[in-house]
Amino acid sequence: METLLRLRASVAISIFALLLVLPSCSAQDIQVVNAERRIDLTSHIIKVFLTLKVENTGASPASEILLAFPPTQVDHLAVVKAQVAIGKRKKKTYIPQDVNPKELPDAPNGTKYFSISLLNPLAAGEAVTLEVLYMLTHSLEPFPVEISQSESQLVYYRDSALILSPYHIKQQITFIKTPTSKVESFTVVDPAHRAGTELKYGPYNGHPPYSYSPVIVHFENNSPFAVVEELVREVEISHWGSLQITEQYKLAHAGARHKGVFSRVEYQSRAGNSGVSSFRHLLARLPPRVHSVYYRDEIGNISSSRLRLGAQKSELEIEPRYPLFGGWKATFIIGYGLPLEDFLFESPDGRRYLNFSYGCPLVETVVDKLTIKVVLPEGSKGPSAVVPFPVNQYLEKKYSYLDVVGRTVVVLEKKNVVPEHNTPFQVYYHFNPIFMLAEPLMLTSAFFLLFVTWVAYLHIDLSLRK
Ligand SMILES: *[C@@H]1O[C@H](CO)[C@@H](O)[C@H](O)[C@H]1NC(C)=O
Ligand SMILES: *[C@@H]1O[C@H](CO)[C@@H](O)[C@H](O)[C@H]1NC(C)=O
Ligand SMILES: *[C@@H]1O[C@H](CO)[C@@H](O)[C@H](O)[C@H]1NC(C)=O
Numbered sequence: 001m002e003t004l005l006r007l008r009a010s011v012a013i014s015i016f017a018l019l020l021v022l023p024s025c026s027a028q029d030i031q032v033v034n035a036e037r038r039i040d041l042t043s044h045i046i047k048v049f050l051t052l053k054v055e056n057t058g059a060s061p062a063s064e065i066l067l068a069f070p071p072t073q074v075d076h077l078a079v080v081k082a083q084v085a086i087g088k089r090k091k092k093t094y095i096p097q098d099v100n101p102k103e104l105p106d107a108p109n110g111t112k113y114f115s116i117s118l119l120n121p122l123a124a125g126e127a128v129t130l131e132v133l134y135m136l137t138h139s140l141e142p143f144p145v146e147i148s149q150s151e152s153q154l155v156y157y158r159d160s161a162l163i164l165s166p167y168h169i170k171q172q173i174t175f176i177k178t179p180t181s182k183v184e185s186f187t188v189v190d191p192a193h194r195a196g197t198e199l200k201y202g203p204y205n206g207h208p209p210y211s212y213s214p215v216i217v218h219f220e221n222n223s224p225f226a227v228v229e230e231l232v233r234e235v236e237i238s239h240w241g242s243l244q245i246t247e248q249y250k251l252a253h254a255g256a257r258h259k260g261v262f263s264r265v266e267y268q269s270r271a272g273n274s275g276v277s278s279f280r281h282l283l284a285r286l287p288p289r290v291h292s293v294y295y296r297d298e299i300g301n302i303s304s305s306r307l308r309l310g311a312q313k314s315e316l317e318i319e320p321r322y323p324l325f326g327g328w329k330a331t332f333i334i335g336y337g338l339p340l341e342d343f344l345f346e347s348p349d350g351r352r353y354l355n356f357s358y359g360c361p362l363v364e365t366v367v368d369k370l371t372i373k374v375v376l377p378e379g380s381k382g383p384s385a386v387v388p389f390p391v392n393q394y395l396e397k398k399y400s401y402l403d404v405v406g407r408t409v410v411v412l413e414k415k416n417v418v419p420e421h422n423t424p425f426q427v428y429y430h431f432n433p434i435f436m437l438a439e440p441l442m443l444t445s446a447f448f449l450l451f452v453t454w455v456a457y458l459h460i461d462l463s464l465r466k
Contacts, residue, residue, distance in 0.1 A: 029056060029057055029058025029059075029060075029062060030054055030055070030056060030057070030058070030062055030065065030167050031054070031055050031057055031167050031168045031169075031170065032052050032053065032054050032055075032165060032167050032168065032169040032170065032172075033053045033054070033055050033127060033170050033171070034051075034052075034053040034170065034171050034172070035050065035051065035052050035053070035163050035165075035169050035171070035172040035173075036050070036051045036172070036173055036174075036175075037049070037050050037051075037163055037172070037173070037174040037175070038050075038174075038175045038177070039157075039159065039174065039175070039176045039177065040177050041140070041157055041176060041177060041178050041179065041217070041219070041221065042177060042178070042179040042221075042223065043179075043223045043364055044137075044140055044221070044223055044224075044225040044226075044227075044254070044255075044364075044366070045078075045135055045136075045137055045364065045366060045418050045419070046135060046136040046137075046139050046140070046157070047133065047134075047135050048132075048133070048134050048135070048136070049131070049132070049133055050067075050130075050131075050132040050133075050134070050163070051085075051129065051130070051131055051132075052065075052129070052130045052132065053127055053128070053129050053130075054122070054127065054128055054129075054130060054167070055125075055126070055127040056122045056123065056124055056125065056126055056127070057125075058124055059124050060124060061121035061122060061123050061124060062118070062121060062122045063117065063118050063121040063122075064115050064116060064117055064118065065115070065116045065118065065122075065130060066102065066104075066113050066114070066115055066116075066165075066166050066167075067080065067082075067099075067113065067114040067115075067116065067132060067134075067165075068111050068112070068113055068164045068165050068166050068210075069111070069112045069113075069114070069164065070109075070110075070111065070112075070160070070164060070212075071109075071110040071111070071112055072158075073136060073139070073159075074112040076136045076137050076138050076139045076416075077134060077135070077136060077416075078135045078136065078137050078366070078416045078417070078418040078420070078421075079133065079134060079135040079418060079420045079421070080099050080114050080132070080133075080134045081096070081099060081132070081133045081134070081420075082096070082097045082099050082116045082130055082131065082132045082133075083095055083096045083097060083130070083131050084097055084118070084119070084120075084128055084129070084130060084131075085129040085130070085131050094131065095119060097116050097117060097118060097119060097130075098116070098117040099114050099115070099116050099117075100114065100115055100117070101113070101114055101115075102114060102115040108210050109210075111164065111166075111210070113166070116130065116132075135418050135420060137366045137416055137418060138227075138254070138366070139157065139158075140155040140156070140157055140221060140225075141155060141156045141157075141158075142154070142155050142156075142255055142256035142257075142326070143155065143156050143218065143256075144256060145256060145257060146256060146257045146258070146259040146326075147256045147257075147258070147259060147277070147326065148258075148259045148260045149258070149260065149262060149263060149266060149267065149274055149275050149325070150266075150274060152182075152220055152222055152276050152277065153220065153221060153222050153255050153256045153276070153277035153326070154184060154218060154219065154220055154221075154256075155218070155219065155220075155221045155255075155256075156216055156217070156218055157176075157216070157217045157219070158214065158215070158216050159214075159215060159217075160212045160213050160214055160215065161174065161187070161189035161192070161201040161202070161204070161213040161214075161215045162189075162204060162207055162211045162212060162213045164210065164211075164212055165209060165210070165211075166209050166210065167209055168206075168207070168208055168209055169206075169207050169211070170205065170206060171203055171204070171205050171206075172202055172203065172204050172207070173200070173201070173202035173203045173204070174200070174201040174202055175198055175199070175200055175201075176198070176199040176200075176201070176217060177197055177198055177199075178197050178198075178199065178217070178219045178220075178221070179197070179219075179220065179221050179222070179223060180197065180219075180220050180222075181196045181197050182219060182220035183199070183217065183218070183219040183220075184218040184219060184220075185216075185217075185218045186199055186215065186216070186217040186218070186219075187214070187215035187216050187217070189201060189213050189215060191203070199217065201215070222276045222277045223364070224253070224277075224278075224279035224364070225253055225254040225255035225277070225326070226251065226253070226254075226279060226282065226324075226362065226364065226365045226366070227251070227252050227253075227254040227365070227366045227367075227368060228249055228250065228251050228252075228360060228362065228365055228366070228367040228368065228370075229250045229251070229252050229329075229368045229369070230248075230249075230250040230367075230368065230369050230371075231247065231248065231249055231250070231360055231367050231369070231370050231371070232247070232248045232371045232373065233245065233246070233247045233360075233370070233371070233372045233373070234246045234247075234373045234375060235354070235356060235372065235373065235374045235375065236375040237340070237344060237354060237374070237375065237376055237377055238340070238377065239340070239377050239431070241339070241340050242337050242338065242339065242340055243337065243338040243339070243340050243343055243344070243354075243356075244335070244336075244337055245335065245336050245337070245338065246333065246334075246335045247333065247334045247335070247361070248331075248332075248333050249330075249331060249332050249333070249334070249362075250329065250331050251282075251320075251324070251329060251330045251331070251332070252324075252327075252328070252329045252330075253278065253279065253324040253325060253326050253327060253328050253329075254326075254366075255277050255326040256277065256326045257326045257327040258278075258325035258326045258327055258328065262322075262325065267323065275323060275325060277325075277326065278323045278324055278325045278326075279323065279324050280319060280320075280323040280324075281317055281318070281319050282317070282318050282319075282320075282362055282363075282365075283315060283316070283317055283318075283362065283363045284315070284316040284317075284318060284334060284361040284362050284363075285313050285314075285315060285361050285363060286313065286314045286315070286316055286336060286361055287313065287314065287338055287342065287343075287357075288309065288310060288311055288312060288313055288314055288342075289309075289314075289338065289339050289342060290307075290309070290314045290316075290336045290337070290338055291336065291337045291338075292335075292336060292337040293305075293307055293316060293334070293335070293336045294333075294334070294335045294336070295316070295318050295332065295333070295334050295335075296332065296333055297320070297321065297330070297331060297332040297333070298331065299321070302318070302319070302320070302321065302332070305317060305318040305319065316334070316361075318332075318334070320332065334361075343355055343356055347428060350430075351382075351428045351429060351430055351431075352428070352429055352430075352431050353426045353427060353428040353429070354374060354426065354427045355424050355425075355426050356374075356424065356425065356426075356427075357422050357423065357424055357425075358372065358387060358388075358412075358414075358417075358421055358422065358423055358424070358425045359417055359418075359419065359421040359422035359423070360417060360419075360422070361422075363419065364419065365419070366416070366417070366418055367416075367417040367418075368415065368416065369413070369414075369415055370413070370414050370415075370417045371411060371412070371413050372411070372412045372413075373396070373409050373410070373411050373412075374409065374410040374411075374412070374427045375398055375407050375408075375409050376407055376408045376409070376410065376427070376429050376431075377407065377431060378403055378404070378405060378406070378407050379405070379431065379432060380407070380408055380429040380430065380431050381429065381430040381431070381432075382428075382429060382430050383395070383408055383410050383427060383428065383429040384427070384428050384429075385410050385412060385425065385426065385427045385428075386425060386426045386427075386428070387412060387425040388423055388425065389414075389421065390414075391412045391413060391414045392412070392413040392414070393410070393411065393412055393413075394411050395408060395409065395410060395411065396408075396409040396411055397409065408429075410427050412425070
């Protein structure tokens with residue numbers, strides 16, 4: 001009994017000690033000395049570069065810095081990355097830091113947070129420069145909602161002139177870049193200024209935490225609003241030397257809806273002036289050494305595609321049967337083969353692994369839902385995937401021609417995918433080479449059986465003649 005009590009007491013003491021040791025850093029201990037934000041609105045994928053010089057004004061080291069987003073923005077966030085900049089000017093080096101969503105109780109007005117975990121905690125009284133990149137999709141709202149073939153596309157972008165932050169910001173400035181100098185209107189929060197394609201908000205001094213000042217920018221944006229609502233990429237590994245890729249696209253133009261009838265004559269005769277927000281070509285970046293490329297839709301093969309092979313990458317330019325206007329959709333399939341030795345390797349522990357690129361090969365495209373299916377060779381065991389960001393993973397079985405036990409399919413799903421996600425991922429698995437003999441063995445035994453039957457038949461025939 002006594003030892004139990006003593007044990008309890010010591011456990012309580014050690015928990016208490018642990019709590020004391022943990023760096024207690026409240027938001028008040030951090031302040032942003034200087035913030036610069038650059039919002040790039042030239043495409044339909046919005047890129048925001050945020051440079052924050054943060055200072056630890058507390059007494060203990062701080063190991064995390066919070067980023068705040070309004071709840072309306074957080075659903076459209078495709079990427080949030082952060083790195084610490086070290087050194088001055090040309091000698092700057094960048095160290096990537098971990099960024100993860102974080103829930104905090106009593107967040108004002110539903111603010112959502114991302115936490116940057118600093119690899120090297122920020123000592124009391126010190127400052128560090130953070131470079132943050134985040135991307136937003138589906139955040140430009142066409143207005144007018146419908147346009148005719150001869151009209152240009154105008155959109156709204158909503159944000160705050162002041163950077164939303166849980167920290168006090170001493171000094172800040174925001175630059176917004178528009179694709180053209182045609183800006184219909186923008187909310188003025190003094191000082192605000194526009195010159196050509198650049199809008200400047202600030203500098204603003206001394207704003208308390210959670211300062212917010214809504215602004216709307218109404219401007220022209222005719223970049224192709226190419227959104228793949230659903231993309232299924234199947235990567236089939238055959239140990240007989242090739243990787244077969246099949247990609248099924250459901251593509252949509254997510255810009256202002258097309259109003260009235262489509263005139264092909266006008267479209268072709270006034271090129272550059274008619275249907276400026278529509279798109280006609282799409283560019284797919286494929287790996288080098290790609291072969292047996294095809295491109296087809298429900299009707300059949302489409303020949304209007306051009307392939308340029310390169311040492312670094314290959315480019316496939318595809319042209320759907322009709323140009324895509326706002327609200328229009330197209331479904332199609334692209335297929336190609338790749339040499340296995342460029343993508344399949346053996347890891348030091350004897351497992352095999354596929355090293356392939358995640359994301360969508362179409363440039364400057366948003367994918368609402370991406371499913372990658374890696375079909376492993378028959379007889380593979382213990383698959384595991386390594387993807388540099390969270391994805392939904394599960395296994396499936398696929399049976400194809402000549403399969404006995406079926407093939408394991410590793411399925412990786414992700415929503416809201418942007419070109420930034422085109423990074424390598426790996427799928428590891430065990431494979432016993434004896435399985436490579438299975439198919440030829442089956443074929444030879446089938447032929448052998450046929451042969452035996454044939455011989456037997458001949459014998460019967462002979463015996464009859466006698
Ligand atoms: C929360 O929203 C209300 C109403 O929109 C606004 O008046 C208030 O300033 C906001 N509070 C913060 C902390 O942003
Ligand atoms: C489409 O093209 C591919 C590759 O060039 C070819 O294998 C296939 O037979 C073609 N299909 C039709 C229906 O023409
Ligand atoms: C995967 O391929 C990329 C280049 O495409 C390479 O940089 C990376 O090191 C490879 N990863 C592994 C685990 O082999």
